[in-house]
Amino acid sequence: MRAKVRILDFYSGRYSVLINEEDAKEAKLHPDDLVKLEAGKKTVYGSVVISNLVERGEVGVSRDVLELHSFSEGETVGVIPAGTPESVRYIKKKMRGEKLRKVEIEAIVRDIVDRKLRDIEISSFVTSLEINGLDMDEIAALTIAMAETGDMLDIDRKPIMDVHSIGGVPGNKTNILVVPIVAAAGLTIPKTSSRAITSAAGTADVVEVFANVSFSLDEIKRIVEKVGACLVWGGALNLAPADDITIKAERALSIDPTGLMLASIMSKKYAMGSQYVLIDIPTGKGVKVETVEQARALARDFIELGKRLGQYVEVAITYGGQPIGHTVGPALEAREALSALMTGKGPGSLIEKATGLAGILLEMGGVAPAGMGKKMAREILESGKAWEKMKEIIAEQGGDPNIKPEEIPVGDKTYTFTAPTSGYVTAIDNRAITAIARAAGAPEDKGAGLELYVKVGEKVKEGDPLFTIHAEHEARLDQAIVLARRTDPIRIEGMVLQRIGNI
Ligand SMILES: O=P(O)(O)OC[C@H]1O[C@H](OP(=O)(O)O)[C@H](O)[C@@H]1O
Numbered sequence: 001m002r003a004k005v006r007i008l009d010f011y012s013g014r015y016s017v018l019i020n021e022e023d024a025k026e027a028k029l030h031p032d033d034l035v036k037l038e039a040g041k042k043t044v045y046g047s048v049v050i051s052n053l054v055e056r057g058e059v060g061v062s063r064d065v066l067e068l069h070s071f072s073e074g075e076t077v078g079v080i081p082a083g084t085p086e087s088v089r090y091i092k093k094k095m096r097g098e099k100l101r102k103v104e105i106e107a108i109v110r111d112i113v114d115r116k117l118r119d120i121e122i123s124s125f126v127t128s129l130e131i132n133g134l135d136m137d138e139i140a141a142l143t144i145a146m147a148e149t150g151d152m153l154d155i156d157r158k159p160i161m162d163v164h165s166i167g168g169v170p171g172n173k174t175n176i177l178v179v180p181i182v183a184a185a186g187l188t189i190p191k192t193s194s195r196a197i198t199s200a201a202g203t204a205d206v207v208e209v210f211a212n213v214s215f216s217l218d219e220i221k222r223i224v225e226k227v228g229a230c231l232v233w234g235g236a237l238n239l240a241p242a243d244d245i246t247i248k249a250e251r252a253l254s255i256d257p258t259g260l261m262l263a264s265i266m267s268k269k270y271a272m273g274s275q276y277v278l279i280d281i282p283t284g285k286g287v288k289v290e291t292v293e294q295a296r297a298l299a300r301d302f303i304e305l306g307k308r309l310g311q312y313v314e315v316a317i318t319y320g321g322q323p324i325g326h327t328v329g330p331a332l333e334a335r336e337a338l339s340a341l342m343t344g345k346g347p348g349s350l351i352e353k354a355t356g357l358a359g360i361l362l363e364m365g366g367v368a369p370a371g372m373g374k375k376m377a378r379e380i381l382e383s384g385k386a387w388e389k390m391k392e393i394i395a396e397q398g399g400d401p402n403i404k405p406e407e408i409p410v411g412d413k414t415y416t417f418t419a420p421t422s423g424y425v426t427a428i429d430n431r432a433i434t435a436i437a438r439a440a441g442a443p444e445d446k447g448a449g450l451e452l453y454v455k456v457g458e459k460v461k462e463g464d465p466l467f468t469i470h471a472e473h474e475a476r477l478d479q480a481i482v483l484a485r486r487t488d489p490i491r492i493e494g495m496v497l498q499r500i501g502n503i
């Protein structure tokens with residue numbers, strides 16, 4: 001059928017195409033059927049919503065659809081039932097645990113990018129990868145398909161360095177320090193990050209507190225050519241565009257299937273033209289990788305995938321047994337990261353990890369002799385050169401380089417938990433900390449999160465503060481308090497852990 005476009009002022013979080021009830025009956029269209037809107041050479045896919053909000057002969061498009069193509073009011077378009085895409089058959093094949101061929105993976109990625117696959121099918125794909133996994137041939141095919149369905153950055157500088165964490169550990173603002181340290185040493189590092197996947201704040205969510213993170217590829221090229229670095233959100237670019245779409249499904253399920261994680265990270269690095277890549281694998285209880293053996297196996301996969309893509313990859317297995325630094329949540333983490341850059345001082349875990357990772361990159365990039373990278377990274381941080389570089393990045397990304405970290409607003413609805421007894425902190429539950437920060441509203445509410453006052457091994461007295469929850473709304477604070485009471489995320493014990501009787 002042909003119909004006139006009516007622009008409807010709503011976002012539905014999906015690509016909604018409204019069809020009048022009578023028209024739908026005649027065209028045998030049902031709710032959630034996939035339809036193709038054809039306007040000249042441009043084709044857009046969306047899901048049918050049957051509604052008399054539109055007249056007969058009209059097709060209503062939501063604001064989401066307009067993001068794919070700027071239809072004009074009254075424009076005549078073809079509305080064509082699209083049927084089930086062939087790629088759904090391949091998703092089912094993966095559900096049965098079968099290996100996918102390269103062409104099948106390419107078809108799935110193309111259909112994700114073209115929005116031919118709906119949320120339910122994308123969630124099924126992500127779930128099938130969580131359950132049945134991918135082998136290295138499939139991962140390489142997925143990585144290349146994800147990169148090649150988008151744009152590629154071409155920066156005329158060498159070497160191009162990059163760093164990426166697999167995430168999972170709460171408070172991981174580390175790369176906000178690593179990038180300016182490495183760039184201050186004269187290396188080029190165009191860093192893209194995703195938003196939170198399983199955590200309460202991805203690096204892009206944190207940087208967005210004090211600078212813009214959404215740029216076009218041309219703008220990124222300009223920023224990186226000028227200051228040697230950026231800290232931007234990969235999802236804003238047409239860079240590996242399937243990534244941000246699958247991440248939405250992952251975030252909703254709070255899962256990050258290993259094969260998809262490899263492809264997600266490495267497709268972004270490939271598309272940015274990165275030649276030397278450092279991968280951070282936080283390892284410990286309650287994060288994505290719990291044992292050093294698992295971390296080593298994953299490291300080998302990253303290195304092998306890098307070889308197939310023509311990239312030199314090194315991996316750092318880092319301690320992830322408790323949160324990094326003392327803050328969790330976008331604004332609180334932004335305060336901590338900026339203050340560490342500004343003063344060269346901060347929590348041991350943050351400084352130690354950031355200078356350790358930056359040091360490896362300085363050695364990989366050939367500006368520090370072997371074994372001297374960490375020392376050089378620390379000098380760059382303590383001398384204020386990293387902060388000067390960070391100010392340049394902030395200014396280029398539209399933020400205020402004179403920002404005062406302590407003035408960044410954080411959630412003013414607060415509640416502090418105290419030690420119920422004297423003893424030692426024997427464990428901090430990563431998963432519970434993340435869940436509490438998310439219950440408080442992070443990452444969407446930038447001011448929500450947690451401030452932690454203790455680390456594992458520290459001695460506390462009864463009544464000492466353990467952590468404060470920050471929220472922007474009372475209701476979210478209440479939810480977070482209930483969860484914190486239920487999960488008891490900081491374990492305090494005396495030196496005698498258990499008494500075993502003589503029976
Ligand atoms: O912890 P979760 O949310 O699972 O993982 C997502 C985070 O991990 C990576 O960190 P980085 O950008 O390398 O610093 C991603 O880009 C993102 O910021």
Ligand SMILES: O=c1cc[nH]c(=O)[nH]1
Pocket residue numbers: 165166167193194197256260261262264265
């Ligand atoms: O960018 C990232 C980081 C972690 N996991 C992913 O899937 N992508």
